[in-house]
Amino acid sequence: MSIFIDRGTRVVVQGITGRDGSFHAKQMLEYGTCIVAGVTPGKGGQTFENQVPVFNTVADAVSATNANTSVIYVPPLFAADAIMEAADAGVGLIVAITEGVPVLDMTKVYPYVRERGARLVGPNCPGLITPGESKVGIIPGRICTPGPVGLVSRSGTLTYEVVYQLTRAGIGQTTCVGIGGDPINGTSFIDCLTAFEADPATKTVCVIGEIGGTDEQEAATFVKRHMKKPVVGFIAGQTAPPGRRMGHAGAIISGSSGTAAEKIEAFQQAGIAVAKRPVDFVQLVRERLP
Amino acid sequence: MNIHEYQAKDILRGFGVPIPPGEVATTPEEAAAIAARLGAAVVVKAQVHAGGRGKAGGVKLAKSPDEARERARAILGMTIKGLTVGKVLVTAAADIASEAYVGIILDRASKKPVFMVSAAGGIDIEDVAAQTPEKILKLPIDTRYGLLPFQAMRLAFFLYADLKQARAAAGIMQQLYSAFMQSGGSLAEINPLVVTTAGEVVALDAKMAIDDNELDRRPAIAALRDESAEAPSEVQAREANLTFIKLDGNVGCCVNGAGLAMATMDLVKYYGGEPANFLDIGGSSSPEKVVNALRIITSDSNVKAILFNIFGGITRTDDVANGIVTATRENPLTVPIVIRLTGTNEEIAMRILQENGFSASADMDEAVQRAVTLATRGNAA
Numbered sequence: 001m002s003i004f005i006d007r008g009t010r011v012v013v014q015g016i017t018g019r020d021g022s023f024h025a026k027q028m029l030e031y032g033t034c035i036v037a038g039v040t041p042g043k044g045g046q047t048f049e050n051q052v053p054v055f056n057t058v059a060d061a062v063s064a065t066n067a068n069t070s071v072i073y074v075p076p077l078f079a080a081d082a083i084m085e086a087a088d089a090g091v092g093l094i095v096a097i098t099e100g101v102p103v104l105d106m107t108k109v110y111p112y113v114r115e116r117g118a119r120l121v122g123p124n125c126p127g128l129i130t131p132g133e134s135k136v137g138i139i140p141g142r143i144c145t146p147g148p149v150g151l152v153s154r155s156g157t158l159t160y161e162v163v164y165q166l167t168r169a170g171i172g173q174t175t176c177v178g179i180g181g182d183p184i185n186g187t188s189f190i191d192c193l194t195a196f197e198a199d200p201a202t203k204t205v206c207v208i209g210e211i212g213g214t215d216e217q218e219a220a221t222f223v224k225r226h227m228k229k230p231v232v233g234f235i236a237g238q239t240a241p242p243g244r245r246m247g248h249a250g251a252i253i254s255g256s257s258g259t260a261a262e263k264i265e266a267f268q269q270a271g272i273a274v275a276k277r278p279v280d281f282v283q284l285v286r287e288r289l290p
Numbered sequence: 291m292n293i294h295e296y297q298a299k300d301i302l303r304g305f306g307v308p309i310p311p312g313e314v315a316t317t318p319e320e321a322a323a324i325a326a327r328l329g330a331a332v333v334v335k336a337q338v339h340a341g342g343r344g345k346a347g348g349v350k351l352a353k354s355p356d357e358a359r360e361r362a363r364a365i366l367g368m369t370i371k372g373l374t375v376g377k378v379l380v381t382a383a384a385d386i387a388s389e390a391y392v393g394i395i396l397d398r399a400s401k402k403p404v405f406m407v408s409a410a411g412g413i414d415i416e417d418v419a420a421q422t423p424e425k426i427l428k429l430p431i432d433t434r435y436g437l438l439p440f441q442a443m444r445l446a447f448f449l450y451a452d453l454k455q456a457r458a459a460a461g462i463m464q465q466l467y468s469a470f471m472q473s474g475g476s477l478a479e480i481n482p483l484v485v486t487t488a489g490e491v492v493a494l495d496a497k498m499a500i501d502d503n504e505l506d507r508r509p510a511i512a513a514l515r516d517e518s519a520e521a522p523s524e525v526q527a528r529e530a531n532l533t534f535i536k537l538d539g540n541v542g543c544c545v546n547g548a549g550l551a552m553a554t555m556d557l558v559k560y561y562g563g564e565p566a567n568f569l570d571i572g573g574s575s576s577p578e579k580v581v582n583a584l585r586i587i588t589s590d591s592n593v594k595a596i597l598f599n600i601f602g603g604i605t606r607t608d609d610v611a612n613g614i615v616t617a618t619r620e621n622p623l624t625v626p627i628v629i630r631l632t633g634t635n636e637e638i639a640m641r642i643l644q645e646n647g648f649s650a651s652a653d654m655d656e657a658v659q660r661a662v663t664l665a666t667r668g669n670a671a
Contacts, residue, residue, distance in 0.1 A: 143632075238559070
């Protein structure tokens with residue numbers, strides 16, 4: 001079992017002929033992801049790598065191939081439109097890898113996607129992987145292995161680091177989800193924790209947070225109230241210098257500065273075991289696996 | 291990107307927000323001339339990218355051009371939160387009857403811009419928020435519809451009972467919202483919004499911050515960047531498409547991804563070292579990015595060891611390896627380098643490094659410990 005993606009995931013790659021899109025589409029194909037279509041406006045009718053049909057629009061791709069998941073590699077100023085196009089075409093899971101999407105664009109995209117019943121992961125995220133079944137995004141496949149640990153993270157490369165340490169220690173994963181570090185993203189820690197709690201194959205969950213915002217504190221509250229499965233957490237940025245803050249609004253809205261210390265305390269109070277170093281996940285997870 | 295008060299005021303004036311006249315001076319004489327032109331009492335205000343200017347002595351009233359010259363002389367060149375003041379805004383003073391706060395910020399929790407207004411405006415608004423939150427009205431805005439007229443009136447009536455003032459304030463809310471959206475703002479603030487003794491509603495101070503991701507499609511806003519108000523190493527890094535923050539330690543860090551970069555700094559500290567910087571080379575790295583990163587790191591004389599920590603996903607580790615080889619061929623290193631590299635195209639990267647006389651590790655803890663040891667040894671030497 002897994003969350004969000006599995007063997008039945010049928011992927012359309014938006015931006016499949018671009019530099020990043022083509023490179024990672026090949027990597028996904030090599031991993032065994034079922035890529036059924038690509039989309040690049042103007043390149044409809046072509047075939048990618050002699051096996052994936054390319055369409056001009058997501059709607060065409062979906063009606064021809066029954067794609068149920070989209071992964072987006074288009075440039076930042078086109079990402080909002082690409083996400084909404086996927087939602088409009090009836091894609092259920094949209095994974096936006098693109099970094100640098102204007103936040104105000106996301107204020108329109110988020111409700112648009114939600115009202116169409118789709119789930120957005122990202123933007124500015126590494127995507128998801130269900131080891132041995134499907135990879136949607138850019139998480140290197142070779143660092144993952146199937147097993148009982150669910151992992152959710154705001155970071156990209158730090159996710160790889162922790163997954164790599166777990167895999168090296170022989171601890172596999174059900175699904176790893178990078179939700180992205182942008183201020184407005186489609187899927188929260190709580191969405192993933194809810195799914196992991198409901199997934200029978202997931203026995204322990206890893207949460208990787210960082211400074212800024214209050215998502216980790218909300219996740220901690222959720223863990224305390226709703227989760228029976230053990231959770232291990234980490235917060236990056238303990239040595240980060242306090243930024244020069246402009247204006248007053250940030251402090252008014254959050255009532256706190258989102259420091260690592262606050263988040264670690266919230267984790268500890270919720271009974272989440274806190275890893276001091278990425279490598280400490282190995283021991284803490286091992287102790288909590290049945 | 292932060293912009294100065296005078297720039298934010300220029301933007302808001304363009305949308306119709308009533309703001310007392312003012313001009314920017316870089317010398318005391320210019321300040322005196324502006325005060326003479328305005329022909330009234332003025333306020334001389336330091337233009338730096340930091341809050342708390344008033345408390346730091348960077349905002350002073352002047353009743354004559356001579357006084358404006360002296361105030362400007364004192365403020366120009368002073369340091370506020372580590373930033374040197376190079377410009378002052380000289381603006382007509384207002385007779386204030388009441389001060390309110392109006393702000394918009396992009397809010398992670400509601401995933402919308404949120405308006406915040408309070409009749410208890412002024413410099414201690416954070417305390418108001420913490421101690422008497424009922425004195426602040428927060429209103430999330432659906433950007434698909436914009437600020438609706440009834441919402442603007444609701445915000446305005448929270449500040450003013452007088453209908454004429456409330457209508458004026460509602461108009462200003464609309465103008466502020468338009469300026470925020472059309473500038474690609476992440477923050478826009480009027481503090482204080484005042485009612486003058488003559489009963490007019492005017493904005494006396496303004497702050498705006500722009501989402502960096504907006505700048506490519508808003509060249510006029512991007513042109514407002516004042517590089518003289520930023521740290522030179524941070525300007526250099528931005529031009530090279532890197533995120534860089536200088537710190538005080540001696541282990542120069544070059545990492546891909548903000549989360550891993552922070553975790554690397556944390557680990558340097560964990561093993562008894564001090565990071566010299568935060569440096570994120572981002573995704574889609576090219577060899578040139580790495581060359582620029584090394585140039586920035588080695589220009590800091592505190593750096594006694596360089597630590598690369600690269601976990602390739604969208605970043606190809608062979609690009610990074612090529613960058614290290616190119617950079618060190620052009621400018622041989624004078625301090626030791628420790629390379630940790632794994633992920634996408636790792637085999638190619640390792641081969642490139644080995645062929646060029648570098649050793650690389652795949653283990654983060656091992657690499658960090660080694661870099662800390664080398665930096666400590668370098669310090670002792």
